[in-house]
Structures are given as C-alpha cells and as structure tokens.
Amino acid sequence: MLIFDELKKNDPQLRLVAMAIAAGFFVLMAGLWWVQIVSAGEYQSHLETQSYRTVRIPAMRGKILDCEGRVLAENSPRYNLSLYFGDLSGAFQAEYNHLRPTEYIKKSPPIWEFWDRTPSYVQKNTPLQKYQIYNLKWQARYAVANDLVSKMSQTIGQPLTFNYTNFARAYESSLYVPYPIAQNLDPVEVARFEENYSPGTGVDMDVQTTRVYPNGAMAEDVLGYVRQDDSSIQDEDAFFNYRLPDYSGVVGIEGSYDKQLHGHAGEDYVMVNNLGYSQTNDIGNQPEPGHNVVLTLDLDIQRAAEQSLQQKQGPDVHAAIVVMNVRNGDVLAMVSSPAVDPNFFAHNLPPDEMQKQYALLEDTNLMPQINRATDGDYAPGSIFKPIVGLAALEDGLDPNENYHVDENPKRPGKGCIRIGERIIGDLVPPGDYNFKRAIEMSSNSYFIFYGLRTGIQKVVAMSEKFHFGERTGVLPGQESKGIFPSLKKVEGRDWREGDSAYICFGQGQMAVTPIQIAVAYSAIANGGYVLWPRLVQRIEPQDPHSGEAPVIIPSGVVRDQIGVSARSLHILQDAMLGETEEGSGHQAQVPGLRICGKTGTAQVENEKGEQVGQNFWFASFAPYGDPKYAVIVAVQKPANYQGFGGTVCAPIAHDIYTELVKKDPSILQTVASAN
Secondary structure (H helix, E strand, C coil), rough: CCHHHHHHHCHHHHHHHHHHHHHHHHHHHHHHHHHHHHHHEEEEEEEECCCHHHHHHHCCCEEEEEECCCEEEEEEEEEEEEHHHHHHHHHHHHHHHHCCCEEEECCCCCCCCCCCCEEEEEEEEECCCCCHHHHHHHHHHHHHHHHHHHHHHHHHCCCCHHHHHHHHHHHHHHHCEEEECCCCCCCHHHHHHHHHCCCCCEEEEEEEEECCCCCCCHHHHCCCCCEEEECCCCCCCCCCCCCCCCEEEEEHHHHHHHHHHCCCCCEEEEEECCCCCEEEEEEECCCCCCCEEECCHHHHHHHHHHHHHHHCCCCEEEEEEEEEECCCCCCEEEEEEECCCCHHHHCCCCCHHHHHHHHHCCCCCCCCCCCCHHHCECCHHHHHHHHHHHHHHHHHCCCCCCCEEEEEECCCEEEECCCCCCEEEECCCCCCCCCHHHHHHCCCHHHHHHHHHHHHHHHHHHHHHHHCCCCCCCCCCCCEEEECCCCCHHHCCCHHHHHHEEEEEEEECECCCCCHHHHHHHHHHCCCCECCCCCCEEEECCCCCCCCCCCCCCCCEEEEEEECHHHHHHHHHHHHHHHEEEEEEEECCCEEEEEEEEEEEEEEEECCEEEEEECCCCCEECCCCCEEEEEEEEEEEECCCCHHHHHHHHHHHHHCCCCHHCCCCCHHHHHHCCC
C-alpha cells in the first residue's frame, strides 16, 4: 500500500513515471492480444503451409594410395547445370497466363451516359475445368523449362535433351532441390556458361564430387570400382526426403574397405512453402570424411607389369601377374587382364570410350570383372613340380640319381612313361635325368616316377603345408580357394594311380590361383615360411592433422612353415637357377641378377575331355642366394597356340625384374656378395 500512498502525493514526476509504465503495459498487452487472438489464424496457416525437408549430404570418400602415397583412386569435382524451380515459379505463372484462353465480353455503357451508347468489350479468362487448368499448367512449365534447356545447349555448345517424364517426376516430388539438365561439364563448357551467366535466370551451376581413377584401368581388379548408391550405411539416419548422389564400393579394395572409405553422411534442413519451393536452408550435421587406404602396391612395378603384358600379348589377353616381397608377403603388383576402366562405372569417360567399355563387358568370353590373380583357377602344369620335388627330397631322393626316360613309341624323339597300360607323353627327349636336369628340362616322366615312389599321400601332405586348396585372404570375397585333392580323397577307392600321376606334373584334379603360387614360391625362397600376403599397409585419416592414429596392418605374418630341410631347399633353388640360366626360362634373364624360375604349360580340357586352351606359366624369385622378390606370370591361350611358358611368360618377367632392379639396386649387390 506504500506505492499507492506515494501516488496520492501531489508529485508530478512520480505521476509521469507511473503513466509511462502503465502505457508500456497497455502496449504489451495489446501486442499479445494481436498476436494470439487476431493473427492466430495467419500463423496457424504458416505452420500448415511450411515444413522442413531433410537432404542427405554424402561424405568425401577416402583415397586409395600406393606404397609411396601416389593416388590410385580419389575424388574430383563434377560440374553440373541445374534448373532451380523456385526461381522459375514466376516464369511458370507468366507462361500459364499467356497460354490460358480468353474471351471478350460485351459491356454496355451505364444508363446515365445517354450521349454515347457505344458498347465496350472486356477481356476475361475463359472458364476452364480443373483438368484443363492442370494440363495447361504443365504445358506452361514444360515450355519454360524446355526453352531454357535449349538456350543452355546453345550457350555451352553441347546438345542437351529434356525428358518430360523425369522433369514432371522431379517437380512433383522435390521442388526444393536442383534438377540437373547437364552433367560432368568439361572446362570449356564451364567457361562458356560462366561467361554468359546471369543471376536469377533459373539455371545455375552446382558442384558434386565423383570417384576418379587417374591411372585408368591400371590395377582395376585390385582397386575394384564403385556404383552410384545413396543408401544409408550402418549408424546413419535412414530417413531423408532427398539424397544427393553417393557411391558404394563393389569389389576389390573399394568393396572390401567400403566402410572405411565411405565416411558418414551429413544432412541439411530445407524449409519449403506450401507450394514446395525452398525458402531457407539450415545446416545440420556435417559429413565425416572417409579414411584413406594405403596399399602395398608400387605404381612403378604395377605399370611395368601391365605395359609389358600388353606390349607382348595384347590388351585383351587372359592373363594374371603377381609380384610379391618374399620376406614380408607384401604384394607389389597384381595384374588381371583384360581390365575395364573403373571410371566407366562412375560415368567419367567420354562417349566413345564408354562404348568400348560396354563392348568389353558384353563379351562374355572376356569376363573382365574377374580378378584372375586371385579368383582364376588354373592348372599349374610344370610349376607344381618343385613341390613334388621337395616331397621326394624330404623322402630321401638322391638328387644325383639318374632316371632313364623311355622313348615314346607314338612320338619318336620324345620321352614317355607307362602307368599300367596308359602311356603318358613327355616333351623331353629320352635319356637319363637327375633332379637338376629334370627341373631344367621339365621332364614329366621323372616327376611322375619319383612322385609315385614317394607316395601321393606325401605329395598331398607337402602341398597342404603350402595351403593349396585354401584361400590366402588377400582379397576377401574375391578369391578362389582353388582345387586340390585331400588325403581322404587320394586314399579313397575311386582314386587311381593315373590320377596320382597327373598330380605329379601339375595336371588332373587340381587348380591353383596365381596368388597361391606366389605364396608357395615365396616360401621356397625365404626358407620355408608360408606368409599371409598383405595388400593393405594402413588405414589413415584424410586430414593428417586430425590427431587420429592410423591403423597399421602388420606385415610378415607367418601362416605356416613347410618344415623342410635347408639342404632340400638349396638343391631345389640351385636346380631352378639352372632352369633360368640354362633351360627354358632363359628369356627372363636380367644382367647382374640371378633368377630362380620354373616354366610351365598345362592343357585345359572341357567336360568331354577335348583340349580347349592352354595355360602358360613362369614362376620365379630373385636374387639367388638371398631372395627378395617373387614374380609369377600366367597367360591363357587357345589350344592351337604354338609356344610354352619360356616364350610366352618369361619375357614379361624379364621386364618386371628390370623395373625391380631400377627400384631396388641392392639386389644386384646382394648377388655380387653371394658369389
């Protein structure tokens, strides 16, 4: 009551303050009344006619790099021209008003204008039914958009097509996002647009990222490829009103490490009005970029292998190459031919090149999507003889003991061996052969005889130590385990001596992959350690300053030991050195580098037992005395092709070893010290 007592006093200043406060309260109450009572319907209308739309923003996909940090797969900006429906709403309405039919209505003058009774005419819209208005509005939208696309076609100098169905679908479902009319503009087209660009025309340029493989088809089967896929991944929101284009990995590194490369998408919030046009944009969660994957591949060695294969055998040859560090299992090169340019799947190729890739995919005989280095099953032929030789040496074979190869009665001058009533031919001439000469000349008869004397069970047991018939784990989901008989199978009643004989020279019921041979020959070279091959060095954040530690994939992980003596390995390595320096593999020789190798040729038969092709091999490691690198070359040819592993594959190995010497000259010094 003290306040009212004070107001009763005759104090003009106090009364003025009180009046001002009262006026303020009155204005505040009037405003609240206006907002909550008078304007409530208007605000309710705004709430009903405006809403948010969520847009999925893809993350920046991680790069794939070689062992020296050179880019094998990365992201590149792609420039697109798009229509912005919000900017065109006025033009749509103006064109509709222009197209809508009108009529003139006669209007008589008012009665008081008796001095001039001339009638006038008023133009009014002709009454239309709802479906007529609907069709007319779509006609107006199409006319405006099509005219704009035609102008843009002249501006950038590229013919553009405008699909009414796609335009209508986009207009009805997503007015608030750009509608693309030209994608992947080249620099000249971008410059032409920028030179003639005028704001507010309804067309603008937007930038998106696309997956790019700067080396084309090189290492395609290792890298894999991506396909357009904007679906949410694990731990991402599943619901979005609109999704910007994104990618997912299919095979190879892109597929196996898609989770690490992909990153996490972000989101934007777009407020749209009751017509569906964008009003405002609010940034939501920012995308989290994916991680880089660093491979063990060396781009120089990979390039040398692919170029040599194409130059000597052509780009469409069915072939595979593996180069491996025998000391730690790192895969330095992996080639599979033929290969499709992965830019084809990301739609980053010119039209003429796209047609070439389509033709390659449509040729079912080429099957370019198969990685032949890991997923191709091949009869090994003579390159399997070193494994049979190790089993025989461990069983007590005297390498100096001679075996006499008989002459083939059906092919004078060539050898043979009799297994029961069957004669198995030999390409070597008849005569005496010890272990070294049998390796150098690749005698089938010698290894059949001593393989059978050793026993197929011991040959199979030795092969199991190399893990033939099992996957190496180098590319999960893109690797064959090959074919190899188990001990149970060879001891079964259905197994015949002839079946064992064919196994002893790499034919019959067995098939291997080039990566399995690389692992096996690495074990022969490194003292008997069967390694898990490594294709990925580490996974690291794109931002080197993020503070996040990279994930290192360990190298040199031992899977098994073949458990043979150093003596047996030395005898075998010495014989394989003779194969390259004195035998059929001499075309692989590199000055100053001593290479241990084994050539091979195997026949490929169909279900009817008819020969339909040949597998040519050259499997090797170097330098002799202190091996560091293994080089495996496999080439498929038609049944009538004249050649053998030494003429088809060894020259390619020569080119690869030449590049290895350039990259690592120490292997020549190692040879000098070994001698």
